[in-house]
Amino acid sequence: MSKLFTPTRIGPYEVSHRIVLAPLTRMRASPGDMPNDLMAKYYEQRVTDGGLLIAEATPVSRQGYGYNKAPGIYDDKQIAGWRKVTHAVHAKGGRIFLQLWHVGRQSHTALQPDNADPVAPSAIRASGHAYSDNGPVEFSTPRALELKEIPAQRHLRRFDREPGALLVGSDRSCCVGLGRGACGRAARAKRNLWRYVR
Numbered sequence: 001m002s003k004l005f006t007p008t009r010i011g012p013y014e015v016s017h018r019i020v021l022a023p024l025t026r027m028r029a030s031p032g033d034m035p036n037d038l039m040a041k042y043y044e045q046r047v048t049d050g051g052l053l054i055a056e057a058t059p060v061s062r063q064g065y066g067y068n069k070a071p072g073i074y075d076d077k078q079i080a081g082w083r084k085v086t087h088a089v090h091a092k093g094g095r096i097f098l099q100l101w102h103v104g105r106q107s108h109t110a111l112q113p114d115n116a117d118p119v120a121p122s123a124i125r126a127s128g129h130a131y132s133d134n135g136p137v138e139f140s141t142p143r144a145l146e147l148k149e150i151p152a153q154r155h156l157r158r159f160d161r162e163p164g165a166l167l168v169g170s171d172r173s174c175c176v177g178l179g180r181g182a183c184g185r186a187a188r189a190k191r192n193l194w195r196y197v198r
């Protein structure tokens with residue numbers, strides 16, 4: 001407790017205290033999965049000078065989408081929308097990391113481009129719910145992505161190469177997916193962050 005309000009470093013970033021906003025899916029984007037003024041206000045209200053926020057999980061493609069009204073980061077207009085958020089946070093002296101998201105099989109045809117099946121490594125349905133316009137719906141059975149389709153997913157790799165800062169002015173991006181391995185990775189990323197702030 002005594003260290004809670006003392007500064008530390010998180011990688012290259014200095015923070016003035018150790019209270020970090022956890023990523024929270026808010027489902028408040030405008031049509032077109034567009035980050036908007038409401039979202040900028042939400043993050044602005046929660047940041048402090050020298051503080052760190054982790055923005056909500058953000059689909060990197062329409063195929064990676066599983067929650068209605070989640071803000072995307074797969075087209076230039078969305079990137080412009082995110083800039084409203086990052087400017088609002090930076091104006092108050094804070095930092096923000098963007099959490100990148102591909103839900104894999106944890107989606108529903110109603111949320112997919114042309115109502116197609118979600119894609120996954122295997123055609124095995126996950127148990128649980130996606131969040132459509134009409135509320136929770138059981139996950140659809142995915143179709144297995146074929147080897148020949150993988151090169152077309154290459155656009156996702158720009159997120160490996162380009163730090164979030166280049167894309168949206170966010171200070172860093174971190175990755176999360178859904179599915180066993182991916183959840184483990186997200187949990188590990190959070191634990192690593194806690195190591196810095198504790």
Ligand SMILES: Cc1cc2nc3c(=O)[nH]c(=O)nc-3n(C[C@H](O)[C@H](O)[C@H](O)COP(=O)(O)O)c2cc1C
Nearest residue numbers: 021022023024025026055056057058099176186190
């Ligand atoms: C409404 C809601 C939305 C959430 N959205 C995300 C998310 O987008 N990404 C993520 O990694 N975790 C998400 N979580 C998990 C939280 O970040 C956090 O890990 C969880 O609430 C447990 O926190 P605790 O371990 O500190 O109790 C969400 C949790 C809630 C309640």
